[in-house]
Amino acid sequence: MVGKKSVTINDIAKEAGVSKATVSRVLNTPEKVSEETRKKVLEVIKKRQYRPNPFARGLNTRKTGVIGVLVSDITNPFYAVMVRSIEEVCRAYQYHIFLCNTGGRQEEEELYLRSLLEKRVDGVILGATQTDSAIIHLLEDVEIPFIFVSRLPREREHYDYVMADNILGGYMATRYLLSLGHTRIAYFAGRWATSSNLDRFEGYRKALCEAGIEVKEEHIYHGEFTMEGGYREGIKMLSIEKDRPTAVFCANDAMAIGLLEACHERGVRVPEDLSIIGFDDIPLSSLWSIQLTTISQSIAEMGALSGKIILDKILHPERRTIPQQVVFPPKLIVRKTCAKLEQGA
Numbered sequence: 001m002v003g004k005k006s007v008t009i010n011d012i013a014k015e016a017g018v019s020k021a022t023v024s025r026v027l028n029t030p031e032k033v034s035e036e037t038r039k040k041v042l043e044v045i046k047k048r049q050y051r052p053n054p055f056a057r058g059l060n061t062r063k064t065g066v067i068g069v070l071v072s073d074i075t076n077p078f079y080a081v082m083v084r085s086i087e088e089v090c091r092a093y094q095y096h097i098f099l100c101n102t103g104g105r106q107e108e109e110e111l112y113l114r115s116l117l118e119k120r121v122d123g124v125i126l127g128a129t130q131t132d133s134a135i136i137h138l139l140e141d142v143e144i145p146f147i148f149v150s151r152l153p154r155e156r157e158h159y160d161y162v163m164a165d166n167i168l169g170g171y172m173a174t175r176y177l178l179s180l181g182h183t184r185i186a187y188f189a190g191r192w193a194t195s196s197n198l199d200r201f202e203g204y205r206k207a208l209c210e211a212g213i214e215v216k217e218e219h220i221y222h223g224e225f226t227m228e229g230g231y232r233e234g235i236k237m238l239s240i241e242k243d244r245p246t247a248v249f250c251a252n253d254a255m256a257i258g259l260l261e262a263c264h265e266r267g268v269r270v271p272e273d274l275s276i277i278g279f280d281d282i283p284l285s286s287l288w289s290i291q292l293t294t295i296s297q298s299i300a301e302m303g304a305l306s307g308k309i310i311l312d313k314i315l316h317p318e319r320r321t322i323p324q325q326v327v328f329p330p331k332l333i334v335r336k337t338c339a340k341l342e343q344g345a
Contacts, residue, residue: 007050016044027094028063031315042092067310068116069097072104072128072151072191076225076254077282078299079127082149085303086125093311095122102128104191104224109135117142123310129153130193145313145320149306150297152195160313162306162326164297166196169330170203170249173277173295176332177247178211181341182275185213186245188233188255190225197225200251200279219245223255230258238266246274246341253278253285253294260290260337271339281333291336298328 013020018041025033026041033041044050067090071079087097098121100112109128113135116124124146129135136153139146148161177185187204190197205215221237223229230250237245250256256278263270270276278285281296305326313320 007048009050012041012044012048012050015048016041030093063122063314064120065095066119066121067095067097067307067314068100068113068119068121068124070100070102070109070112070124070126070128072102073225074099074101076252077284078150078252078254078280081282081299082127082303085300086307089304089307090311093315095311104128106130106135110138113138117144122314123147125149125306125310127151129195130191145310147306147310147313147324149302150196154195156195156325158323160309160324162302162309162328163195164302164328164330166199166297166330167203167206169279169295169297170200171207172203172330172332173200173249173279174204174207176293176334177249177275177277177338178207178213180247180275180338182247183211183213184219184243184245184247186219186221186237186248188221188223188230188248188250188259190223190229190251190255192222197251200249204249225252225254227254227258227261230255231262232258234259234262235266238262238268247338248274248276250276250278253280253282253292256292256294256337257284257290260292270337275338275341277338281331285333286335293335293338294333296331296333298331302328 009020009023013023016023018037022033022037023041026038030038069083069086071083073079083099090097098116100116102108102112113124121144123144126146127149129148129151148159150163152161152163174185185208187201189201208215221233223233248259250259256276259276260270263274268274276292278292278294279297280299281294284290285292285294309324
């Protein structure tokens with residue numbers, strides 16, 4: 001509003017009953033302020049709609065208050081849930097995120113990372129990395145902290161990361177289908193050169209080998225981590241007339257939902273004619289009209305934890321040399337898209 005006086009840091013300090021320096025610490029180094037004081041100051045900041053000047057703040061602290069977040073496909077509900085959790089954690093510490101959507105392309109990953117470094121972000125959360133990504137050499141030359149979430153590079157021993165146990169998850173999904181009597185089990189792969197896809201395939205392969213079942217190339221469908229990819233590969237598979245797979249393990253829920261659409265279009269009943277299990281447990285999967293059996297990898301928790309770790313590294317530089325590596329255990333979520341194989345199928 002024209003003529004409306006802007007709120008200053010002095011106004012916040014006066015109303016909260018603290019010093020200007022305390023307000024500054026809440027904004028810049030909250031770990032140095034007691035939880036009670038921090039909450040009191042943040043309540044006044046929210047009430048008065050105070051917005052610190054990011055440029056002036058950067059001059060004073062040599063920080064921008066911005067964290068870069070790279071994802072491969074923001075239209076995938078998996079990333080929507082993860083990014084929202086990251087944002088909520090960062091907001092609590094008066095940090096903002098700069099979201100970059102790479103489209104799964106390595107060249108975009110590198111361009112975005114260079115841009116984030118030029119903007120002098122305080123940290124980077126990477127959820128789009130391929131196993132042999134070219135951005136690794138860029139990250140190793142910078143002084144800001146970074147963390148991988150969900151997808152990891154091939155060499156990961158010395159880096160911070162948060163992930164699900166994808167090998168175990170793939171194994172659990174395939175073992176569940178085997179327990180229902182299925183032996184012709186297809187794998188709908190996502191983007192192949194990603195750790196999540198390769199690890200889930202390894203779990204699939206391990207379960208089949210333990211059961212004495214050959215892993216057949218014709219049962220591996222190379223698609224994308226998208227509904228369109230699942231639909232496209234589903235149409236291919238449903239066109240098979242002889243010895244068609246009776247069950248499918250999809251590398252993520254988006255592909256599984258795309259496969260469900262293909263089944264509906266072709267008149268294939270799920271789970272009577274085809275059992276389908278996904279991976280992720282995105283919100284769409286629990287809808288009444290979908291009810292997808294899936295492997296949950298605690299998306300929101302992974303996003304929140306990656307945000308907490310990157311903030312810890314930013315606020316405590318002395319901790320950056322100690323890798324924080326967290327692996328979440330997967331959970332089988334049984335709904336209505338899998339059934340026991342009928343005799344003779």
